[in-house]
Amino acid sequence: MDYLGRWENLFNRVGCNKSPGKQFHHLIKAYSENHRAYHNLNHIEHCLNEFDQLTNYLDLPDLVEIAIWYHDAIYNTRSDRNEEESALMAERELKNLDIMQESIKIVHDFILSTKHNDEPRNSDSKYLIDIDLSILGADRNVFQEYETNIRKEFKWVQLFCFTKSGLKC
8 A cells, every 4th residue: 555645645635734744754653653553554545445435424524534544653551542542643643734823622532532422422423433443343363463463562461361342450
């Protein structure tokens, strides 16, 4: 996948008059951190592929796509604020690109919806959640790879506490 080309096209569509290259490189660096076995560029690519099949159903597809790129930008398995921190990162970087404040707020809210702890507020948020969690409906081999990689990310959790239904300790 041509990540940079896709990124630049996205920001052209939202009317960005500045180069989004710096922000792109921040994201690539974030998603390439050593501790990421699942929440990395492969996850973003998977989400973008799912997104591409659903764009006709979305009200604000470009803003959903921006949210996909940023939704796991900050990822620390010991934190419960990853989505909030990712949303704040998106907010800062989109402001630097002179994206309209209303659009920034929408992207921020979309990213927070990927925390999966509240009822989605609109259909685009519902689709974004489905996209983010689509790995749970993948075929057996793909899902097993997902489980293996999630376990790697949570290697600090004792095995008996790490179950298929979540952390138990």
